[in-house]
Amino acid sequence: MALINSVLGPLDTKDLGFTLCHEHVMVGPPGFFRDYPELFGKNVVERLVSKLKKSKQAGIDTIVDCTTVDLGRDVNLLVEVSRRSGVNIIACTGWWLNTPAFFTDISPDRIADWFVRDIQQGIGGTSVKAGVLKGASDMGGVTAEGNIVLRALARAHRQTDVPIVLHSFPRGQVGKEQLAILTEEGVNPRRIKFDHSNDTTDVGYLVWLMQQGCYLGLDRYPGEGVPPRQRTVTMKALIDAGYAGKLCPSHDHLMSYLQPEATEDAEEGMQTNPYGLLYMKEVVFKHLREIGTSGEILGRLCVEGPRNFFEGK
Numbered sequence: 001m002a003l004i005n006s007v008l009g010p011l012d013t014k015d016l017g018f019t020l021c022h023e024h025v026m027v028g029p030p031g032f033f034r035d036y037p038e039l040f041g042k043n044v045v046e047r048l049v050s051k052l053k054k055s056k057q058a059g060i061d062t063i064v065d066c067t068t069v070d071l072g073r074d075v076n077l078l079v080e081v082s083r084r085s086g087v088n089i090i091a092c093t094g095w096w097l098n099t100p101a102f103f104t105d106i107s108p109d110r111i112a113d114w115f116v117r118d119i120q121q122g123i124g125g126t127s128v129k130a131g132v133l134k135g136a137s138d139m140g141g142v143t144a145e146g147n148i149v150l151r152a153l154a155r156a157h158r159q160t161d162v163p164i165v166l167h168s169f170p171r172g173q174v175g176k177e178q179l180a181i182l183t184e185e186g187v188n189p190r191r192i193k194f195d196h197s198n199d200t201t202d203v204g205y206l207v208w209l210m211q212q213g214c215y216l217g218l219d220r221y222p223g224e225g226v227p228p229r230q231r232t233v234t235m236k237a238l239i240d241a242g243y244a245g246k247l248c249p250s251h252d253h254l255m256s257y258l259q260p261e262a263t264e265d266a267e268e269g270m271q272t273n274p275y276g277l278l279y280m281k282e283v284v285f286k287h288l289r290e291i292g293t294s295g296e297i298l299g300r301l302c303v304e305g306p307r308n309f310f311e312g313k
């Protein structure tokens with residue numbers, strides 16, 4: 001058991017409950033939600049509260065919002081929808097892929113200071129503290145800017161003990177490169193989670209990451225490229241290999257995003273995922289049961305992995 005930062009204050013890991021470790025309440029260009037909320041559709045806050053309330057009633061206790069500042073993070077929105085829906089929300093600090101050009105000239109320590117402030121004092125002049133650190137590398141591997149951000153994440157982690165989630169590109173085994181940089185900076189692999197890991201079906205690579213101690217975010221559902229049922233077959237293979245306690249299934253669902261027209265409820269992924277945050281329970285868990293996953297394992301998924309990750313087991 002450990003105390004972590006939720007947007008409403010300290011949260012005991014024993015109270016995380018059913019946790020989706022990689023979701024997005026809102027994504028847009030930085031500052032747009034605050035200045036032009038109508039671009040996110042009509043009554044966006046009410047719609048978000050209603051969806052989160054339904055999710056809470058269906059047993060979703062906690063979501064980790066992986067929206068960094070360059071993806072438009074708005075902590076005041078997270079506070080409001082968490083308070084009104086009863087869903088715990090954990091906010092992140094760090095950086096996604098939209099790195100400004102000056103990142104090649106800045107020291108990791110300077111960036112780490114921003115991340116540490118977000119975790120220890122609060123984000124953007126509020127007292128809302130980040131509970132997770134996020135970095136990103138994609139196709140083509142770790143860039144020069146990505147390398148600096150990774151080292152900043154490592155240094156912020158070593159000052160705060162907040163765990164690290166990494167947007168990765170598993171088909172290129174980019175996790176190996178990210179892991180090497182973080183371990184060189186002294187990060188224990190047990191404090192790292194590789195997200196989007198179900199964008200590959202390469203069980204050997206995924207097991208290797210977990211053998212190093214890392215966690216896996218199986219957090220693209222329905223996802224693109226690999227069909228969703230194949231993603232679930234891969235999850236079953238990892239469970240059967242004995243790693244249920246290292247898995248963090250989630251959707252990478254965008255609950256609201258910038259819309260060109262002011263529509264009532266258009267939502268990215270509505271056509272492919274009408275279940276929203278409930279896809280895991282409604283579709284994935286049913287499929288897992290069909291292919292022989294026990295009730296005991298299903299009761300642990302989305303509970304044990306996230307708790308272990310935050311506790312650094």
Ligand SMILES: [Zn+2]
Nearest residue numbers: 022024066252
């Ligand atoms: Zn995401």
